[in-house]
Amino acid sequence: MDRKIATIQDVARIAGVSTATVSRTLSKPSVVAPATRDAVLQAVADTGYRINTQAANLRRQRTGSVIALVPNLANPFFSQIFAGMSAVLTEAGLGLLVADTQTGSDPEERLSYHLTSGNADGLILFDGTFSRDRLNVPGRPPVLLVSEWMEDDLPSVTVDNRHGAALAVGHLAQAGHRAIGFLSGPPENVLTSERLAGFTTALADLGLVARPDWILEGDFSMDSGAAAARRWMALPDRPTALFCASDEMAIGFMGAVHRAGLSVPGDVSIVGFDNIEVAQHLTPGLTTIRQPRTIIGLRSAELLIDMIAANSLSGPSEVIEVELIKRASVAPPRSP
Amino acid sequence: MDRKIATIQDVARIAGVSTATVSRTLSKPSVVAPATRDAVLQAVADTGYRINTQAANLRRQRTGSVIALVPNLANPFFSQIFAGMSAVLTEAGLGLLVADTQTGSDPEERLSYHLTSGNADGLILFDGTFSRDRLNVPGRPPVLLVSEWMEDDLPSVTVDNRHGAALAVGHLAQAGHRAIGFLSGPPENVLTSERLAGFTTALADLGLVARPDWILEGDFSMDSGAAAARRWMALPDRPTALFCASDEMAIGFMGAVHRAGLSVPGDVSIVGFDNIEVAQHLTPGLTTIRQPRTIIGLRSAELLIDMIAANSLSGPSEVIEVELIKRASVAPPRSP
DNA sequence: CTAACTGTTGTAAACGATTGCACCTTGTGT
DNA sequence: ACACAAGGTGCAATCGTTTACAACAGTTAG
Numbered sequence: 001m002d003r004k005i006a007t008i009q010d011v012a013r014i015a016g017v018s019t020a021t022v023s024r025t026l027s028k029p030s031v032v033a034p035a036t037r038d039a040v041l042q043a044v045a046d047t048g049y050r051i052n053t054q055a056a057n058l059r060r061q062r063t064g065s066v067i068a069l070v071p072n073l074a075n076p077f078f079s080q081i082f083a084g085m086s087a088v089l090t091e092a093g094l095g096l097l098v099a100d101t102q103t104g105s106d107p108e109e110r111l112s113y114h115l116t117s118g119n120a121d122g123l124i125l126f127d128g129t130f131s132r133d134r135l136n137v138p139g140r141p142p143v144l145l146v147s148e149w150m151e152d153d154l155p156s157v158t159v160d161n162r163h164g165a166a167l168a169v170g171h172l173a174q175a176g177h178r179a180i181g182f183l184s185g186p187p188e189n190v191l192t193s194e195r196l197a198g199f200t201t202a203l204a205d206l207g208l209v210a211r212p213d214w215i216l217e218g219d220f221s222m223d224s225g226a227a228a229a230r231r232w233m234a235l236p237d238r239p240t241a242l243f244c245a246s247d248e249m250a251i252g253f254m255g256a257v258h259r260a261g262l263s264v265p266g267d268v269s270i271v272g273f274d275n276i277e278v279a280q281h282l283t284p285g286l287t288t289i290r291q292p293r294t295i296i297g298l299r300s301a302e303l304l305i306d307m308i309a310a311n312s313l314s315g316p317s318e319v320i321e322v323e324l325i326k327r328a329s330v331a332p333p334r335s336p
Numbered sequence: 337m338d339r340k341i342a343t344i345q346d347v348a349r350i351a352g353v354s355t356a357t358v359s360r361t362l363s364k365p366s367v368v369a370p371a372t373r374d375a376v377l378q379a380v381a382d383t384g385y386r387i388n389t390q391a392a393n394l395r396r397q398r399t400g401s402v403i404a405l406v407p408n409l410a411n412p413f414f415s416q417i418f419a420g421m422s423a424v425l426t427e428a429g430l431g432l433l434v435a436d437t438q439t440g441s442d443p444e445e446r447l448s449y450h451l452t453s454g455n456a457d458g459l460i461l462f463d464g465t466f467s468r469d470r471l472n473v474p475g476r477p478p479v480l481l482v483s484e485w486m487e488d489d490l491p492s493v494t495v496d497n498r499h500g501a502a503l504a505v506g507h508l509a510q511a512g513h514r515a516i517g518f519l520s521g522p523p524e525n526v527l528t529s530e531r532l533a534g535f536t537t538a539l540a541d542l543g544l545v546a547r548p549d550w551i552l553e554g555d556f557s558m559d560s561g562a563a564a565a566r567r568w569m570a571l572p573d574r575p576t577a578l579f580c581a582s583d584e585m586a587i588g589f590m591g592a593v594h595r596a597g598l599s600v601p602g603d604v605s606i607v608g609f610d611n612i613e614v615a616q617h618l619t620p621g622l623t624t625i626r627q628p629r630t631i632i633g634l635r636s637a638e639l640l641i642d643m644i645a646a647n648s649l650s651g652p653s654e655v656i657e658v659e660l661i662k663r664a665s666v667a668p669p670r671s672p
Numbered sequence: 673c674t675a676a677c678t679g680t681t682g683t684a685a686a687c688g689a690t691t692g693c694a695c696c697t698t699g700t701g702t
Numbered sequence: 703a704c705a706c707a708a709g710g711t712g713c714a715a716t717c718g719t720t721t722a723c724a725a726c727a728g729t730t731a732g
């Protein structure tokens with residue numbers, strides 16, 4: 001067979017029409033006469049012609065793909081979101097490029113790069129920590145912020161972090177806990193501040209105060225959860241329940257607690273955040289706040305596609321609801 | 337400022353040279369005179385010119401990206417591999433497009449699509465189950481198979497699955513187990529057959545036989561592990577140790593066993609495969625066979641880049657070594 | 673003094689599509 | 703019979719680069 005790949009020229013020659021007609025047959029068939037259309041389609045079939053998206057995109061001044069920029073590609077939290085995004089994007093004829101901000105030296109630098117490289121019709125950003133003027137570049141594509149919340153008016157898809165925290169606290173309180181601690185993410189992180197705010201407010205609503213020494217700091221990772229557990233165990237006066245800002249930290253925490261010979265929920269009740277897949281298979285099952293990640297991905301893609309279609313740098317934001325998933329890691333506190 | 341984005345024409349005009357010289361200054365600076373070079377670079381800086389990769393790629397007959405095609409994007413197993421790949425690819429100026437084969441209807445169809453779409457300079461395939469003639473298309477890009485092993489001579493990056501299985505069995509045997517079962521993946525899967533073969537051989541080397549009723553079937557997922565646990569518990573004569581073909585299944589299995597009031601490793605010792613991050617935080621810590629996923633990603637990217645550079649459809653394969661990670665899920669069998 | 677290089681630059685033709693505009697048929701109304 | 707509209711098609715410019723080739727100036731060797 002042919003080594004060469006057929007171009008639109010070949011198809012045009014074989015069908016006995018001009019390239020314009022071939023192009024039209026493929027993009028808006030309605031404007032070409034049925035007879036010609038058939039001839040062209042036949043020629044397409046004969047040659048095995050596949051449209052060259054690069055050339056088409058060049059002419060159309062678009063790229064045909066969007067970039068998802070995450071802090072760390074290795075973090076499995078994102079994979080399910082990707083799956084949702086991919087489904088919608090594929091449908092719309094867009095490809096999904098992934099990149100992380102931590103590979104190179106300067107994260108903000110990477111953002112700027114992708115903003116100006118012109119390699120994408122849109123950008124989905126999973127990392128809210130960058131200075132605003134980075135976005136101030138001439139012909140930049142639309143940007144959608146996912147998961148990380150920001151004070152300004154960039155379009156975003158987020159979950160209701162405060163409400164999630166309130167659900168967690170409410171559940172623990174209902175089980176009888178008064179001494180409730182919080183295991184946070186990195187202090188500068190917006191998720192941390194939102195969840196902490198929700199935590200504090202919920203406690204206040206119950207007439208409780210958030211004790212500073214019961215607020216432990218982590219970085220969302222399992223290891224940091226384990227480290228926090230060691231600090232918790234060293235506490236002279238320990239909270240009987242802990243709300244963790246991520247399931248991963250909750251897992252690390254529980255693991256370390258178990259290794260020390262203590263029990264969950266016997267010695268401490270735990271609520272996580274995210275509902276990652278493993279949560280329900282742990283022993284005990286991890287009570288947690290579910291973030292519907294596939295839906296986050298779907299909606300993100302949809303919103304971005306709308307912005308691209310409207311050729312607009314702004315657009316609506318969306319807040320996705322979270323949900324309390326009750327499992328066995330919460331129990332009434334041991335009676336004193 | 338300007339709304340328009342500067343093109344090579346603008347730079348050429350401002351620098352007072354031809355577009356050819358601008359292009360050369362940017363791609364092979366050595367051939368242009370230092371004085372002109374400086375002038376061009378100055379003009380580039382002044383205009384904020386960014387090269388249009390699409391146009392460049394069109395002209396160069398390349399796309400500037402590779403596609404990673406996985407069975408299921410939501411599976412976190414791949415994310416760490418992506419991270420490794422991305423690092424290398426970015427370095428080489430290539431983007432990483434991700435897609436999964438399960439979104440559409442027919443998985444093989446999706447493969448064919450990406451093979452012919454001409455959207456990538458290379459394809460990384462994480463799913464070995466497709467008929468060979470799918471690859472028989474005119475100008476297809478190089479394809480590298482990752483993780484799933486195949487009998488023919490497609491370039492691939494795999495781990496030594498048989499050896500991994502042997503390590504697992506060896507470790508269990510050393511702990512004193514004679515009654516060792518296997519929790520497999522889907523029967524048609526190559527990983528399943530390789531690990532099963534390694535399992536059987538290792539048993540044979542110990543003078544043991546693989547009992548068919550001790551070979552449980554799963555699909556690599558946590559849920560299937562939990563289901564297998566229920567079948568295991570129903571067994572009249574249960575093996576005292578189980579080698580699971582994935583950590584996920586091991587986790588599901590352990591969870592279900594715990595819920596039934598039995599203990600790991602008290603009632604059954606477990607060895608997993610993969611060493612996913614959560615393995616060390618479980619209770620008990622999961623003994624497993626480590627697959628160095630970042631390295632798999634790195635090497636895959638490197639091999640594919642070599643093929644692309646050499647413009648060749650074939651290339652070397654690589655087998656990555658696995659390693660036994662001992663944790664607390666293995667103990668001597670309860671004395672009868 | 674001429675021929676043959678070498679080093680540097682410009683001209684212009686690709687790459688493979690899309691699309692505004694002009695053109696040619698027909699069909700319809702008067 | 704004529705004007706006009708509508709439907710269908712082709713011409714050729716365009717998207718923003720890269721690169722083969724030619725051109726030209728200044729050495730250098732013979």
